[in-house]
Amino acid sequence: MASSRDRQRKLARAKLDRQMARRAATVRRRRRIQAGAGAVLVLVLIVAGSAWALGAFDSEPKQNAAAEDICLWTPQDATANTNLKDVGTPETKGLPTDGTRAMTVSTNQGSPITAELDLTSSPCAAASIAHLASRSFYDKTNCHEITADGALRCGDPSGTGLGGPTYSFYDENVPTVPSPSPSASPAPDQPPTYPKGTVAMIANPPGANGSQFLIFFKDFTTTDPKFPVIGRVTGGLDVVEKIGALPTVDNGTGAKVKPKTDVVIQSLTVGEPVTAAAPAPSASGTPASSPSAG
Incomplete structure (x- = not known):
């Protein structure tokens, strides 16, 4: 049925939007951490380079725990x-x-x-x-x-x-806040x-x-x-x-x-974290009803 296919496409699109939002948020966090700890990273690179020159990394290197912050x-x-x-x-x-x-x-x-x-x-x-x-x-x-x-x-x-x-x-x-374009016509209320x-x-x-x-x-x-x-x-x-x-x-x-x-x-x-989940379609292909908020 067309309505069922439309719903499946909407659910897939919503799932993709959530994934893209999570990826964008991860990129933003990484950039901020790098900006806040830039000087520390430079020092770490200098020390690591010296250690490499002295053969400290001849064995298998350990995973960099700071990357997980x-x-x-x-x-x-x-x-x-x-x-x-x-x-x-x-x-x-x-x-x-x-x-x-x-x-x-x-x-x-x-x-x-x-x-x-x-x-x-x-x-x-x-x-x-x-x-x-x-x-x-x-x-x-x-x-x-x-x-x-x-x-x-x-x-x-x-x-x-x-x-x-x-x-x-x-x-x-x-x-x-988007910057208004001088040549654009007045935008509707934001x-x-x-x-x-x-x-x-x-x-x-x-x-x-x-x-x-x-x-x-x-x-x-x-x-x-x-x-x-x-x-x-x-x-x-x-x-x-x-x-x-x-x-x-x-x-x-x-x-x-x-x-x-x-x-x-x-x-x-x-409270404890709750992971967002996409609502499952009902057997008839119509959205399943959600319990009302208390």
Whole structure:
């Protein structure tokens, strides 16, 4: 039947798109790790060349374990920034790079907020949040800011905007905005850069991500994106919207962004990785129904 063949073609196309996305994400990660560790690699090459000249590689060489690294964690000095908290660092190898991980944020403002962390586009951010959650890093901390961009800012135990763990990591999935062509006719309305429900990292300075994240409670459009997208809200968006409507007061720096009512993360947990799978066609050739979200 034509409908069955069309569905098979769509499923095959969707599978190919997912494979291409995973390959592109892998290439981007490799390039960033190489850029962040360029000086180290030069030194390794010099040492390896000297060792080769001396006959150190006459026997079968061992596999280069550094090539298996997925994420690069850059140490931060806790003596220079006393707002940092040392809870160790995540693993660099064997991290999941496909599918999603569920994140649950329980606050004092109502039902839990749930989200999916994107392992394909943001494996290092997901690995960092999972590591910090396993160390109870986020528990009993305040979401200290309601931003002018329409997002709730959380993840800093110090509540200053300068806090985090004693490591940082690079941006992974910052949205791109196409440059308009001067000769082109006006384009139709573009989708928001950060749709309502987006979960993103925020860093100070930008690019040195740690533990702080944003949950957008309204659409935000910008021509200069700075926040790496790491996932999306899957439940409790009404709670985020309620928090976003809270009155704000001066945070001590002259900025009226601190929620007047304390917004406390009672616990933040991250589930095990779930690999995305294409839905199997039903016997009749029509799409199989999915269970409704609870």
